[in-house]
Structure formats: structure tokens, C-alpha cells
Amino acid sequence: MTTANADIDPTACPRCRSGTIQLLGKSPDAGIWTVFGCSTCFYAWRSTEPEENVNPEKYPLAFRLRPEDLANLRVVPTVQPRRSSS
Numbered sequence: 001m002t003t004a005n006a007d008i009d010p011t012a013c014p015r016c017r018s019g020t021i022q023l024l025g026k027s028p029d030a031g032i033w034t035v036f037g038c039s040t041c042f043y044a045w046r047s048t049e050p051e052e053n054v055n056p057e058k059y060p061l062a063f064r065l066r067p068e069d070l071a072n073l074r075v076v077p078t079v080q081p082r083r084s085s086s
Ligand SMILES: [Zn+2]
Pocket: 013, 014, 015, 016, 017, 018, 038, 039, 040, 041, 042, 043
């Protein structure tokens, strides 16, 4: 299996284009895949995913985020506490 992207460190998040990228994991067999994560928008991707998932220039426009807009996104509703069983 050829994995050309496994050893290339991304410089920008595909989704929000920020540079806050962390290395989250590597394949047990060296050089097969690498998982990266963005600490700004929490997008995570594996180096072996299709170009539209790993390349900021090819990431679908409709799903891109702007870091300055993240604080204004709708808040996910909280989960209600469990009802007592009695
Ligand atoms: Zn991001």
C-alpha cells in the first residue's frame, strides 16, 4: 500500500484553515497513516483520506468554517438529566 501523504505534515486545517494542527496518532506500522486534529474547529482527519478531506484548497466550500465565526455558532442543546427510577 502506498501512502504518499502519511509523512506530510499539514500546515492548515482543511475545514477552517487555521494552523492549530495537532498530531493525534500514527499507524501501528510506521508510515501507513497519520491522524491530525485541529484545536480550533475540532476537525480531525487521517492522512489517507481523499483530497477533499485533507487539502484546504479542495475541502468543500459549503462545509468550511471561519475561526472568527465559531463563537457565534448555535450551541448544541444540553442533555437533560436522567429521571429518577422511583
Ligand atoms: Zn480547523
